[in-house]
Amino acid sequence: MAFDTEPKRDFKVVGRRVARPDGIDKVTGRALYGADMSAPGMLMGAILRSPHAHAEIVSIDVTAAVALDGVKAVVTGADFADAMDAATADVRDNCLARGKVLYDGHAVAAVAAASGAIARAALDLIKVEYRVLPSVTDVDLAMRADAPVVQAGRAVEVVPVGLSENVTDHCEFGHGDPEAGFAAADLVIDRSFTTAATHQGYIEPHACLASMGPDGKADLWCTTQGQWAVRTACSAILGMRASQLRVTASEIGGGFGGKTTVFIEPVALALSRKAGRPVKIVMSRTEVFRATGPTVASSIDVKIGMTKEGRITAGTATLRYTGGAFPCGTVAMGAQAAFAAYDLAAVRTFGWNALTNRPKEAAYRAPGAPQAIYAVESVVDELCQKLALDPLEVRLLNAAREGTRSSYGPTFEAIGLEATLEAAKAHPHYAAPLAAGQGRGLSCGFWFNFGGNTSVSLTINTDGTVGITEGNPDIGGSRAAISQMAAEELGIPYEQVRTVIADTSSLGHNDVTDGSRVTFAVGLAVIKAARDAIAKMCARVARIWGIDPEAVEWVDGAARPTGPNAGTFPPMTLAEIAALSFKTGGPIAGHHESNADGAGVSFGVHLVDVEVDRETGATKVLRYTVFQDAGKAVQPDYVEGQMQGGAVQGIGWALNEEYIHDAEGHLLNPGFLDYRVPVASDLPPIEAVILEIPNPGHPYGVRGVGETPIVPPLAAIANAVSRAAGVRLTALPMSPPRVLKALTAQG
Amino acid sequence: MRYARPETATEAVGLLANEAGVTRVLAGGTDVLVQLRAGSVTPDLIVDIKRIAGLRAITPEAGGFRIGAAVSGAELGEHAALCALWPGVVEGCNLIGSTQVQGRATMAGNLCNGSPAADAVPGLVAAEATARIEGPTGPRECAVADIPTGPGKTAVQRDEIVTSIFLPARPARSGDAYLRFIPRTEMDIAVASAAVNLTLATDGTIAAARVVLGAVAPTVVLVTEAATALIGNRPDAATLATLQAACSAACNPIDDKRGTAEFRTQVAGVLAKRATLIAYARAGGSL
Amino acid sequence: MKTVPVSTTINGDAAEFICAPDETLLDVLRNRMGLTGAKEGCGTGDCGACSVTLDGRLVCSCLVLGVEAEGAEIATIEGLATGDGLHPLQQAFIDHAALQCGICTPGILVAAKALLDKNPDPSETELRYWLAGNLCRCTGYDKIIRAVQAAARQMRSA
Ligand SMILES: Cc1cc2nc3c(=O)[nH]c(=O)nc-3n(C[C@H](O)[C@H](O)[C@H](O)COP(=O)(O)OP(=O)(O)OC[C@H]3O[C@@H](n4cnc5c(N)ncnc54)[C@H](O)[C@@H]3O)c2cc1C
Numbered sequence A: 001m002a003f004d005t006e007p008k009r010d011f012k013v014v015g016r017r018v019a020r021p022d023g024i025d026k027v028t029g030r031a032l033y034g035a036d037m038s039a040p041g042m043l044m045g046a047i048l049r050s051p052h053a054h055a056e057i058v059s060i061d062v063t064a065a066v067a068l069d070g071v072k073a074v075v076t077g078a079d080f081a082d083a084m085d086a087a088t089a090d091v092r093d094n095c096l097a098r099g100k101v102l103y104d105g106h107a108v109a110a111v112a113a114a115s116g117a118i119a120r121a122a123l124d125l126i127k128v129e130y131r132v133l134p135s136v137t138d139v140d141l142a143m144r145a146d147a148p149v150v151q152a153g154r155a156v157e158v159v160p161v162g163l164s165e166n167v168t169d170h171c172e173f174g175h176g177d178p179e180a181g182f183a184a185a186d187l188v189i190d191r192s193f194t195t196a197a198t199h200q201g202y203i204e205p206h207a208c209l210a211s212m213g214p215d216g217k218a219d220l221w222c223t224t225q226g227q228w229a230v231r232t233a234c235s236a237i238l239g240m241r242a243s244q245l246r247v248t249a250s251e252i253g254g255g256f257g258g259k260t261t262v263f264i265e266p267v268a269l270a271l272s273r274k275a276g277r278p279v280k281i282v283m284s285r286t287e288v289f290r291a292t293g294p295t296v297a298s299s300i301d302v303k304i305g306m307t308k309e310g311r312i313t314a315g316t317a318t319l320r321y322t323g324g325a326f327p328c329g330t331v332a333m334g335a336q337a338a339f340a341a342y343d344l345a346a347v348r349t350f351g352w353n354a355l356t357n358r359p360k361e362a363a364y365r366a367p368g369a370p371q372a373i374y375a376v377e378s379v380v381d382e383l384c385q386k387l388a389l390d391p392l393e394v395r396l397l398n399a400a401r402e403g404t405r406s407s408y409g410p411t412f413e414a415i416g417l418e419a420t421l422e423a424a425k426a427h428p429h430y431a432a433p434l435a436a437g438q439g440r441g442l443s444c445g446f447w448f449n450f451g452g453n454t455s456v457s458l459t460i461n462t463d464g465t466v467g468i469t470e471g472n473p474d475i476g477g478s479r480a481a482i483s484q485m486a487a488e489e490l491g492i493p494y495e496q497v498r499t500v501i502a503d504t505s506s507l508g509h510n511d512v513t514d515g516s517r518v519t520f521a522v523g524l525a526v527i528k529a530a531r532d533a534i535a536k537m538c539a540r541v542a543r544i545w546g547i548d549p550e551a552v553e554w555v556d557g558a559a560r561p562t563g564p565n566a567g568t569f570p571p572m573t574l575a576e577i578a579a580l581s582f583k584t585g586g587p588i589a590g591h592h593e594s595n596a597d598g599a600g601v602s603f604g605v606h607l608v609d610v611e612v613d614r615e616t617g618a619t620k621v622l623r624y625t626v627f628q629d630a631g632k633a634v635q636p637d638y639v640e641g642q643m644q645g646g647a648v649q650g651i652g653w654a655l656n657e658e659y660i661h662d663a664e665g666h667l668l669n670p671g672f673l674d675y676r677v678p679v680a681s682d683l684p685p686i687e688a689v690i691l692e693i694p695n696p697g698h699p700y701g702v703r704g705v706g707e708t709p710i711v712p713p714l715a716a717i718a719n720a721v722s723r724a725a726g727v728r729l730t731a732l733p734m735s736p737p738r739v740l741k742a743l744t745a746q747g
Numbered sequence B: 001m002r003y004a005r006p007e008t009a010t011e012a013v014g015l016l017a018n019e020a021g022v023t024r025v026l027a028g029g030t031d032v033l034v035q036l037r038a039g040s041v042t043p044d045l046i047v048d049i050k051r052i053a054g055l056r057a058i059t060p061e062a063g064g065f066r067i068g069a070a071v072s073g074a075e076l077g078e079h080a081a082l083c084a085l086w087p088g089v090v091e092g093c094n095l096i097g098s099t100q101v102q103g104r105a106t107m108a109g110n111l112c113n114g115s116p117a118a119d120a121v122p123g124l125v126a127a128e129a130t131a132r133i134e135g136p137t138g139p140r141e142c143a144v145a146d147i148p149t150g151p152g153k154t155a156v157q158r159d160e161i162v163t164s165i166f167l168p169a170r171p172a173r174s175g176d177a178y179l180r181f182i183p184r185t186e187m188d189i190a191v192a193s194a195a196v197n198l199t200l201a202t203d204g205t206i207a208a209a210r211v212v213l214g215a216v217a218p219t220v221v222l223v224t225e226a227a228t229a230l231i232g233n234r235p236d237a238a239t240l241a242t243l244q245a246a247c248s249a250a251c252n253p254i255d256d257k258r259g260t261a262e263f264r265t266q267v268a269g270v271l272a273k274r275a276t277l278i279a280y281a282r283a284g285g286s287l
Numbered sequence C: 001m002k003t004v005p006v007s008t009t010i011n012g013d014a015a016e017f018i019c020a021p022d023e024t025l026l027d028v029l030r031n032r033m034g035l036t037g038a039k040e041g042c043g044t045g046d047c048g049a050c051s052v053t054l055d056g057r058l059v060c061s062c063l064v065l066g067v068e069a070e071g072a073e074i075a076t077i078e079g080l081a082t083g084d085g086l087h088p089l090q091q092a093f094i095d096h097a098a099l100q101c102g103i104c105t106p107g108i109l110v111a112a113k114a115l116l117d118k119n120p121d122p123s124e125t126e127l128r129y130w131l132a133g134n135l136c137r138c139t140g141y142d143k144i145i146r147a148v149q150a151a152a153r154q155m156r157s158a
């Protein structure tokens, strides 16, 4: 059985638009999400949150709350364990504050009571004495030496003199001599940009149900992108052994990275431990905005030099990100991604992270990349405008390709950027006429893609059907794609495979559903698990036939004799082998565990037309086309869905979404009325064009597709708006007041 | 909290008058339930007015229409004769919230909630609508323009309820229109808004005008200078420029998370100009 | 707070419940009636995940008090499929991949059905405005629009 010299390109099941297995449950209201589970004797939990952006907790008095009828437990940060690594300690202190509250909405204490109403009433009875401290939410101000210090002792060692100890992370990437490059350029543009913090905006608020018995064994049901990550964090925070905690992931109502960590889960467990009863906590939307992860906010300088012919001679970028009140390494992703689309002789990026009195950052689709690439792609567009060059030709001229030494170090294998740019160039959208007041924008996007720890098992049922047990919550149809890959490899119909998602006790560790890893890494594992099962089936058949296992091959769902000495036997199908399994050595199963690499980077190009109302500053998106390399689109509908959904999140980020704080650091818009995610009537159709440049690291050539589509919209829209308005916009979001101000200033 | 569902206005007023604690009238509930959820009010008594006889009816009266206080936005939009007579008023009401909100929200609730950004109110003021208010001493009539007194404040007393709003008959060659500015296309609260109600002379010049701005001051603003600019003229470029300037000058807005004062001032004039053109066309005028 | 008995009809069946006067219809459906198909995305009318119809009108059940259901007819996502057959909208959502995470799906299906009951042939613009109160963060709405259009076509020709 020889496998994988080249990615497979000839498919029977993979590539088909199959119906997803969880479809019926989700269109009938039967699917159970985080808040849909109850338990007998369940209590309701509620969390008291800080009204201040920065304050010392002088004292917490819970006596009145404990005394209220119906209250069964009250916990504070003191109920959590002390010893753990620094990153987990940060998560712990974010779940319930210790000593200081670090942002508006930071959790301080929690109550479990017979009803939600009683729990909320009890919160009002908890007396917290605060000593309010000066606060800072702006990243540039937070880096200054005179800034209020959010957390002392967290500064990175390399902080230059003159900067605040809020600076917690620093990185640098690149090669070549940028100064020489700038000297060789015909035009150099140096600009500064800002982007606001945005929220993932999943429609399902965080919710969980925890139940801990007096023996310390606990069960936790929650909406999460990774049940093992929840188990690891919660067991450390509660001081439990991992084996004592079983975590089951509910159906998940969106995450986009925001459900890769814990917020309420350790709190519910601590309450359940104290009360001896199951405790459910469901966040309100306001709590989601105030206390769960937004993205970083950023301030970025980019300098790029270009020749008259459009060749980029050098590029540099300095990124200043803030991931809120705790150290945050996201800036390193931005610094690596910033120039990834270009083949450059000289490039350098510097990244800094500063603490601010904002909620702790959580991952959001391609974390760190959209901001950096927005700034770079804006400057490239402005250079094209000023040098009267076609922005698509300039991207093609400078595009990274196979063999390019990337701006962050590694040399690229086969990548799809050029093909994607060519597809955009050939598309009718690129040549369509524009009316006065309209503008067209273009941007490249990039994401590394993740692999990671994965464990799956695959059982051959005696009736010839196949069960797959995997460990990654299905956010957007991954059960279908996993089933398809198993069916493909086994050579059986898709309908015969059922994929379920296991709890933490049923399978080895699986990393969270993030970084576009699932279809790649779980797919890889399921293919290998299928091969494991195939090898076992072939061995069983060899024994039945009395020949060598090497003389049995697997073709189209059946074992056949192969080679000169195998003899002639009629093929045995999977179903026949399965039916005999109890007589040939017992149940048959395949499994695979690995830490997958070879995810294969992903590129995309977005084209957008907008119209700007010069009297109000309002932007209307008229036409939108997404081009992206998927390696191999396993279920094309869901690949298109990722491309469309990511594009629309990016449109929201570009135009209206932002965290708005007042001077004291209070969040002013913690609701969907004023945190403005796009609604259906804001948008045109989003056309998705899939390219398939096989990823050499996957047997079917699959690349992750989930992250890249949120990257290009920021610059694509900024470029379109800037061209339509005739003035360069350098701050996101490009909300109408901001655009009108720029138009008015221009006269 | 107690919940009451009276069947007459007198009973409702009696319940309100006899309650010593915090009370809330409940019409569509699209403001009240949000306030309950936020904990910004904790009423002792909720008086649901939707089952009061006649409060869900739209009745022709004296060439105009009397609209019961519990009529939802969706019901208004489905009433063809009302839409034909006062298209600008109805479009203001129909801009409130989503389809779901329209299924519940009332014009009277929008008015009584007292928001400076209320979408139904500028159109009603431009139309010279009146409200009938039931109180302990019986019914009284009040111009809609006199009801808002400040953000969250109205001239409707705590033991009173609005039972209906009356939209009068209008002369031939009349038209009205309402526009608001929001950052998205739906689901936002107005950053600035303008309602214009016009009647034309036979020669196509404007004979009567009322121009009203929303979300640019503590209450809606009737801009008489803007009306003066229109009267006797057609909405040509010069006239509209005067109107726009008059509107911007009448603004007294705040900076907040929804928009800057500067932006509101600028955009209110633009909206008034654009609404004038729509109202003018609806009145049968052509430039 | 004293609870109140309420008699109502849910998905065609007579139903009775007791609830506190400040409890929303959404909480009643989810916590007292075991109908967890309607979701709470915001609790303040902004997301539409809790959409149901009340006497035939599309509403956010988070903006209705449970006590207001007295004598009313309520329809939820759980009543959309009849017997073992899916409603054409439900089938179209599966066929056109109009859901990713699916949390918005019950509300959108209820809202789309209310539109098609009123207007069997909506334009794309009408459809987008009708659904503007139903947030979907996953799909970018494109496939939702296609699915509703396909279901509408099928229902017109049926
Ligand atoms: C998602 C969402 C979007 C919204 N969008 C908009 C928008 O775009 N534009 C806008 O203007 N508003 C908007 N609103 C606010 C609200 O929908 C409107 O103000 C609506 O018109 C209120 O009407 P209602 O019948 O629901 O009022 P209710 O909530 O029932 O009442 C509102 C207030 O008026 C009082 N009241 C109601 N009726 C009477 C009466 N007859 N007599 C005396 N007092 C009374 C109540 O006690 C309460 O204080 C939105 C609300 C939501 C939830």
Ligand code: FES
Pocket: C039, C040, C041, C042, C043, C044, C045, C046, C047, C048, C049, C050, C051, C060, C061, C062, C063
């Ligand atoms: S939960 Fe009702 S609209 Fe969001």
Ligand code: FES
Pocket: A203, A253, A254, C098, C099, C100, C101, C102, C103, C104, C105, C135, C136, C137, C138, C139
């Ligand atoms: S499918 Fe996830 S919110 Fe719509």
